[in-house]
Amino acid sequence: MKRKSKEHSDDSRLENLVSRYFKKAEETGVESSGHFDGQGVFQCIKNNIAAKRRRVILFSVAAAAAVLVLLLGSIALWQQHTAQPQYVAMLEKTTGAGNIAQVQLADGSTIWLNAGSTVRYPAAFATGKREIFLEGEAFFEVSKDAKRPFLVHTGNIITHVLGTSFNVATWPQNKQVSVTVLTGKVSVGNHQLTPRQQATCSQDGKTVAFYENIDPGEITGWKEHKIIYNNKSLLQVAASLERWYGITIRLHAPVADCIVSADFTGEPVANVMTVLARLVNGKVERKNGSYHITGEGCSN
Known part of the structure; x- marks a missing residue:
C-alpha cells in the first residue's frame, strides 16, 4: 500500500513540473528552459522507472515460482504414472x-x-x-x-x-x-x-x-496317496493312472465309456491293469511300453 502511494506521488510531481514549464513558456511566448526544473523531472522519471522495475521483478519472481511449482508437480505426476511396477519373482x-x-x-x-x-x-x-x-x-x-x-x-x-x-x-x-x-x-x-x-x-x-x-x-484322497474311483469312466481312470504311475494306457473301443469303481491304493501297476481289464470284461496287453486294454465293452 505504501509502495503504491509513493509511485502515485512521483507521478503527480512529474505532472506538476511539466505543466508549470509549459505554462511559463506560454506566458512568455518563448520555449525557454531557464525555469524548467530538469533535475526534478529527471528524479521523478528515475523514481517512476525504479518502481515499475520493482513491480516487474516481483511479478517475474512470483511467476517463476508458480511455474517451478507447476513443473515439479507435473514431473511428480508423470513419474507416478510412468513408474515401472515393482518386479515380483x-x-x-x-x-x-x-x-x-x-x-x-x-x-x-x-x-x-x-x-x-x-x-x-x-x-x-x-x-x-x-x-x-x-x-x-x-x-x-x-x-x-x-x-x-x-x-x-x-x-x-x-x-x-x-x-x-x-x-x-x-x-x-x-x-x-x-x-x-x-x-x-x-x-x-x-x-x-x-x-x-x-x-x-x-x-x-x-x-x-x-x-x-x-x-x-x-476328491482329496490323493493327498494321502489314495487311489480311489467311484463311478468314473474308464477314460478318466486311465488318465489318472497315467499321471500316478507314469505310464501310457491305450483304450480300444468300446471299453473307454465303461463306468468303474475301484480302490487301487498301494497296488503295483501290473495288478491295477489286470483288475481294470476284468472290470470292463476285457483283457490287457503290454506293447512297446504301453498298456492296451481291449474288450467287448460294458452294459452300463
Whole structure:
C-alpha cells in the first residue's frame, strides 16, 4: 500500500513540473528552459522507472515460482504414472509321476500339488489380490484376507476365494475344470459354491454343471496317496493312472465309456491293469511300453 502511494506521488510531481514549464513558456511566448526544473523531472522519471522495475521483478519472481511449482508437480505426476511396477519373482513347482508336493505361500496359505501338475505363484503377494496359476490338480487351504482375494487361474476359468479349502482339477484330456469346496465359500465365474458342492466347467467357461453331496474323501484322497474311483469312466481312470504311475494306457473301443469303481491304493501297476481289464470284461496287453486294454465293452 505504501509502495503504491509513493509511485502515485512521483507521478503527480512529474505532472506538476511539466505543466508549470509549459505554462511559463506560454506566458512568455518563448520555449525557454531557464525555469524548467530538469533535475526534478529527471528524479521523478528515475523514481517512476525504479518502481515499475520493482513491480516487474516481483511479478517475474512470483511467476517463476508458480511455474517451478507447476513443473515439479507435473514431473511428480508423470513419474507416478510412468513408474515401472515393482518386479515380483514368479516361482514354479512341478510334480512328476506318483509324486505329491506341498507348497507354502507367502501369505500362510498352503497348496498340495497332485502328480503331474504345475503351479506358478509369486514369491510375495502384492496389495490388492493374490494370484496363482494351475495346470493339473491341487488342493488349497487359503488364509483369510478380506482385502486380498485369492484367485486361481486355470485356463479361462478363475476361482475366487477369500479364505477356505477347496480342490481344483484341470486336465487337458478332460477339457474341463472341476472345483470342489470343502470349507467356506468359493466363486467360480458368477456361481458360488458351498461345502460339498462341485462345479464342472468347460475350459472356455461356456457350460457349467453342478453337483452336491460330494464325498470329500473321494476328491482329496490323493493327498494321502489314495487311489480311489467311484463311478468314473474308464477314460478318466486311465488318465489318472497315467499321471500316478507314469505310464501310457491305450483304450480300444468300446471299453473307454465303461463306468468303474475301484480302490487301487498301494497296488503295483501290473495288478491295477489286470483288475481294470476284468472290470470292463476285457483283457490287457503290454506293447512297446504301453498298456492296451481291449474288450467287448460294458452294459452300463
